[in-house]
Amino acid sequence: MKTVVTGGAGRLGRSTLDALARAGHEVICIDRVPAPDFAGRQIDVDLLHPSAFSNFVGDERPDAIVHLAAIAVPFSAPEAVTLETNSRLAFTVLDAAREHGVARVLAASSPTVIGYGSPTGWAPDVLPIDERHRTRPWNAYALSKQLVESMVAMFSRQQTATVFGAFRPCFVISPPEWAGEPTQQGHTVADRLRDPSLAAVSLFNYVDARDAAAFVLAWLERAGPPQSGRVYFVGADDALATEPLATLLPRFLPGVDASALDGSSPAFSSAAAKRELGWAPQHGWRTELDPAALASFGVVTPGSGTS
Ligand SMILES: NC(=O)c1ccc[n+]([C@@H]2O[C@H](COP(=O)([O-])OP(=O)(O)OC[C@H]3O[C@@H](n4cnc5c(N)ncnc54)[C@H](O)[C@@H]3O)[C@@H](O)[C@H]2O)c1
Numbered sequence: 001m002k003t004v005v006t007g008g009a010g011r012l013g014r015s016t017l018d019a020l021a022r023a024g025h026e027v028i029c030i031d032r033v034p035a036p037d038f039a040g041r042q043i044d045v046d047l048l049h050p051s052a053f054s055n056f057v058g059d060e061r062p063d064a065i066v067h068l069a070a071i072a073v074p075f076s077a078p079e080a081v082t083l084e085t086n087s088r089l090a091f092t093v094l095d096a097a098r099e100h101g102v103a104r105v106l107a108a109s110s111p112t113v114i115g116y117g118s119p120t121g122w123a124p125d126v127l128p129i130d131e132r133h134r135t136r137p138w139n140a141y142a143l144s145k146q147l148v149e150s151m152v153a154m155f156s157r158q159q160t161a162t163v164f165g166a167f168r169p170c171f172v173i174s175p176p177e178w179a180g181e182p183t184q185q186g187h188t189v190a191d192r193l194r195d196p197s198l199a200a201v202s203l204f205n206y207v208d209a210r211d212a213a214a215f216v217l218a219w220l221e222r223a224g225p226p227q228s229g230r231v232y233f234v235g236a237d238d239a240l241a242t243e244p245l246a247t248l249l250p251r252f253l254p255g256v257d258a259s260a261l262d263g264s265s266p267a268f269s270s271a272a273a274k275r276e277l278g279w280a281p282q283h284g285w286r287t288e289l290d291p292a293a294l295a296s297f298g299v300v301t302p303g304s305g306t307s
Pocket residue numbers: 006007008009010011012013030031032033045046047048067068069070071072073089108109110111168169170171172173184
């Protein structure tokens with residue numbers, strides 16, 4: 001399968017390029033910056049120029065497009081720029097796929113569409129949160145992702161030749177970040193575990209970048225017409241927290257009943273992705289942090305010598 005990945009040089013893109021190449025895809029990376037350590041074809045296209053991308057798709061005739069390119073961090077650019085950039089990029093990619101009859105197109109959305117973190121107050125309708133939860137974006141980034149999901153649904157109503165999909169990866173943690181590099185928000189994974197207020201704003205969600213990439217692969221291999229227009233949460237099987245969310249969440253969202261989240265359960269459910277696409281996360285903070293860091297959180301690993 002010939003698969004184009006936009007934003008392939010990014011945090012999630014690098015793991016996606018790797019996973020698809022290992023699975024035997026002929027992968028083409030589209031980005032404005034080079035993807036380090038990727039041996040496949042890399043093409044420098046600015047997706048803000050729609051005709052350049054449409055011409056590229058018409059020439060290359062890929063079987064699939066994975067659209068990751070975006071301004072990926074809320075408030076990292078002026079709000080109007082984030083809204084315009086992310087929606088224009090998504091429309092450019094989805095419309096080119098429609099125009100050239102690309103068989104599958106998957107676009108990255110975000111759990112932020114749910115609206116957590118709103119300064120005017122927010123509480124979940126229900127826990128765990130799944131795809132039926134209403135969306136209430138409160139900033140331009142989340143709004144742009146809601147638009148991406150609406151575009152996916154809109155294009156899925158226009159034609160059946162293409163399967164259109166969207167996914168909401170939780171807070172992405174890449175292999176170097178497990179090893180101690182700063183995460184997207186500037187602090188380390190260990191910082192996030194040590195100070196729950198850092199992860200509380202996103203309800204302690206996270207996903208390993210390789211697991212998110214495995215979701216992309218599963219969607220490309222298994223999503224068919226019944227899945228066209230659908231969106232999936234993609235998160236780890238546990239929360240990025242050292243104590244149960246049943247007691248932790250109400251400290252940050254007073255009045256919220258989180259008793260449905262037993263043990264280390266996350267606030268977001270990835271059950272639909274598991275059920276419909278056969279995907280399951282393989283990595284979590286308890287398997288990826290080094291034994292010394294785990295010991296500082298009271299997690300004992302075999303052979304760590306910690307009692
Ligand atoms: N990282 C997360 O925690 C997270 C969570 C939820 C959703 N997402 C979404 O997943 C996707 C990937 O996120 P990421 O963390 O890898 O982002 P990233 O910022 O690391 O990578 C995005 C890439 O897109 C490229 N890009 C931006 N504008 C472009 C343009 N005009 N033309 C070509 N390339 C362009 C950038 O150069 C960059 O390499 C984004 O859509 C993001 O919104 C990320």
